[in-house]
Amino acid sequence: MKVSAPATIANFGPGFDVFGLCLEKPMDVIEVKLADEVEVKVEGYEVPEDPSRNVASVSALSLLGEVGVESGFKMKIKKGIRPTSGLGSSGASALGGALAIAKLLGVEDKETILRAALEGEKVASGTPHGDNVVPALFGGFVVLNSLFPLNVVKIDVKLKLVVVLPEVKVSTKKARELLPKYVPLRDAVKNLALASSLVLALEEGDIEEAGRLLDDYLAIPYRKPLIAWFDKVRRAALENGAYGLSISGSGPAVFALGDNLKEIGKAVVEAFEEEGIKAEYFISGVGGGAE
Amino acid sequence: MKVSAPATIANFGPGFDVFGLCLEKPMDVIEVKLADEVEVKVEGYEVPEDPSRNVASVSALSLLGEVGVESGFKMKIKKGIRPTSGLGSSGASALGGALAIAKLLGVEDKETILRAALEGEKVASGTPHGDNVVPALFGGFVVLNSLFPLNVVKIDVKLKLVVVLPEVKVSTKKARELLPKYVPLRDAVKNLALASSLVLALEEGDIEEAGRLLDDYLAIPYRKPLIAWFDKVRRAALENGAYGLSISGSGPAVFALGDNLKEIGKAVVEAFEEEGIKAEYFISGVGGGAE
Secondary structure (H helix, E strand, C coil): CEEEEEEEEECCCCCCCCEEEEEEEEEEEEEEEEECCEEEEEEECCCCCCCCCCHHHHHHHHHHHHHCCCCEEEEEEEECCCCCCCCCHHHHHHHHHHHHHHHHHCCCCHHHHHHHHHHHHHHHHCCCCHHHHHHHHHCCEEEEEECCCCEEEEECCCCEEEEEEECCCCCHHHHHHCCCCEEEHHHHHHHHHHHHHHHHHHHCCCHHHHHHCCCCCCCHHHHHHHCCCHHHHHHHHHHCCCCEEEECCCCCCEEEECCCHHHHHHHHHHHHHHCCCCEEEEEEEECCCCC | CEEEEEEEEECCCCCCCCEEEEEEEEEEEEEEEEECCEEEEEEECCCCCCCCCCHHHHHHHHHHHHHCCCCEEEEEEEECCCCCCCCCHHHHHHHHHHHHHHHHHCCCCHHHHHHHHHHHHHHHHCCCCHHHHHHHHHCCEEEEEECCCCEEEEECCCCEEEEEEECCCCCHHHHHHCCCCEEEHHHHHHHHHHHHHHHHHHHCCCHHHHHHCCCCCCCHHHHHHHCCCHHHHHHHHHHCCCCEEEECCCCCCEEEECCCHHHHHHHHHHHHHHCCCCEEEEEEEECCCCC
8 A cells, every 4th residue: 555645734824723735745655565563664854764753653553553453564655755844744654654554454534544643643743733634634725623523624725835945943842832821812813813814715716815814923923933034034925926925834844825936935045045044945736635 | 864784793603803794683774964063863772862972973973074074963863773782783883873974975985984983883882893893884794804904804694593682781891801811822723713614614605514613712701700691591502403602792692503593592582581581582694784
């Protein structure tokens, strides 16, 4: 069984812990067959091959445990998503591992697959959240209302965006530790308004309006110490025609909506370089989810 | 010039200070003609006839001031919306007063009208919010993203709902004073997810799902001291087939979505009566806004 698990953009502006968009690329490809032992081989970006520390393997083992099948497996991972990039690298591997085993065994129940995938995610990020795993499974743009019981609204949005990936690391765990337990009610209301308007703009395919709504008062302001370059990079995008720019998950990857995505990508890369940070950009459409 | 200004449901579940729905009924009817003096006559529910304390008159005066026209007016108000009912009574009067004068003078700019209407609202509620005035102007279901500059998304939703109006008063000012300045980030995220899912459900006309999403963590929990009967009344609605029930604005009116609206209305009225509170229900569709 061979599964491709795509990169995802969590939060997507105002939708902290709720919104997620599935990208066409990059992706992890995970090949699995049942075996007596458990063996993990990794190509591409470096991640642990130790089955108890490899995210895909942990979620695969978790799925086997959950459905009560005693078996090992041989797993080959082509790791195409850079770890700690903010593009849902661990979420993709976690989903891929669980999904590959599920398909092998004929398990179709999405909650079972997600439960196992979150066990894998836990290895990488401490507290697992569904906002990468869920869009990687469903594809499109998702509003994650509740994980268990699973309540997801999917929007089949068509858009292209530019993603800029700087060569810095942002630890998801540290980014989460910076968040306050309490936020101003005013800010909660602002995000609620932005988020509700954004999903309607996406539903109507109004990408320009969606871009203008890519603002956030709940997470990004508190994470500024880890992403000191954010305002500068955002300004560069807006000055070069972007409708909006935000952080993918907890970063460092950023994404922008606009017409002239190449120019925006180049301008953002330059802005990073002015801060002494190497960066690259790529353009992606919306992906259809793991296959 | 004769203007009808309808009742509205602010907040509409998770959309605190952001969502508003325009009802078909009840409504205020405001008749205005320019004159030398300022004179206000009221029929129906009792509100002040003193022009400096009457909401509709204050907003009418404010509009005259804003466009620089020196004139008085004679105003007749048929007050059809009960004050302090939670159904946007002051918002409707405020909008009606401003709109009637605006139409008389040929002023079409919505921001000018809203600015004047909010001056009127301020008389009634201290801090004016747009979540009654805006849906009363636009009709349908609105997401109020920003007042100045005006950024409103409108959903032309078709639904019927039952409104139950108990004979108790809830002061909007007191209800607002009960709100904390800070709320748990978790709750902000929950409301954001509910709100985003709710607008999508309404956009798709999935009223059953919309009803299930009528939950709120930002305002209602803190207002329980003023609406001690809320959980009981809600349970009565759900047990009688409602998809969901919530408070209209800061109450005391509640509204429910469902198929069998009459039965739900009766059950909720009974639940109020068991608490020693007289109540009545009515069924309304979505209104098209002030005319």
